[in-house]
Amino acid sequence: MRNPHNEPLSSDISGGKPAGTSANEAQPERKCVLSGRLDARGELVRLALSPDGDVLPDALARAPGRGAWIGVNEADLAAAVANGKLRGALARAFKGAPLTIPADLAEKTRAALTRALLDRLGIELRAGNMVLGTEKIAQAARSGAVTWLAHACDAGTDGPNKLAQAWRVGEEAEGSGLKGTILPLDRAALSVALGRDNVVHLALIDAAAAQRVGVPLQRLLHFLGSDEDLTAAAPAVCDSIDTKGV
The missing domain is CATH 3.30.1330.30 (Ribosomal protein L30/S12)
Structure with missing residues (x-):
């Protein structure tokens, strides 16, 4: 996965807890780029760019570079790919970096x-x-x-x-x-x-x-x-x- 437009590495995946945060507190939240809803990081799926600019699922949320988080289900993701909504959301998330969204992204995810x-x-x-x-x-x-x-x-x-x-x-x-x-x-x-x-x-x-x-x-x-x-x-x-x- 690459780091588009010199975005800081791991800027959205560090998940570091502020000083004084206990391990029992809720895990960090991330915002779904499609719904705008905040959810626990562990429930959302991270998307990242391959070296060739392909948008791919980062199932372990570990790939370097800036990513985009989605909290929708498989059917909604497939619909967002088909109607172009995901492209618009990712264009903003990846700061205009060239990207290719596979038609079968939902199945790949x-x-x-x-x-x-x-x-x-x-x-x-x-x-x-x-x-x-x-x-x-x-x-x-x-x-x-x-x-x-x-x-x-x-x-x-x-x-x-x-x-x-x-x-x-x-x-x-x-x-x-x-x-x-x-x-x-x-x-x-x-x-x-x-x-x-x-x-x-x-x-x-x-x-x-x-x-x-x-x-x-x-x-x-x-x-x-x-x-x-x-x-x-x-x-x-x-x-x-x-x-x-x-």
Whole structure:
């Protein structure tokens, strides 16, 4: 990614906290160039320029140079690309720098965000922070070791319900409604990303790992327009998944 018109590097991605700001306070906000709405940085998607001037999703929000943030969902981004609204917004954000907006930017953004989540899950598996397999997860959950529980969107209901019950027992939280997360990923995508057969359920046993996974997951859910619990909508979400090129 490049730095148009000598804009200061990382001017919109530093996210540094002012002196005296505690780690528990809300994360920095960014303004969506399309809606003008302020949202938490972790929910917005950053766009940046490639060396050739192509506008591309910066899924990890780390590319150097000035970027532009979008907080709209996939359908709205596709519409903004088609009707030229995004071009006008980015022309202002990038100070008139020459730019090319791919017609399939919305699809590229979904793929980049999905890849960021899958990559993070793979990292946590290799680091030893993840448990796979129904029986192993149930055992870890009942022992109180699980900090985050998730399921493929095509997992059905029986397995997730049983594992959620085991998790509540381990957390001494029966009756609390504590349950796992339905991911916007099917078992095929999870299996390929994690290098295992038929990955339907997964759990993290490290609180910091759960926080690290939560960042790309929330960003993807926000972009898909699925910030709320996906349990009821899981079949529809699963049907809409396209992991080609991911």
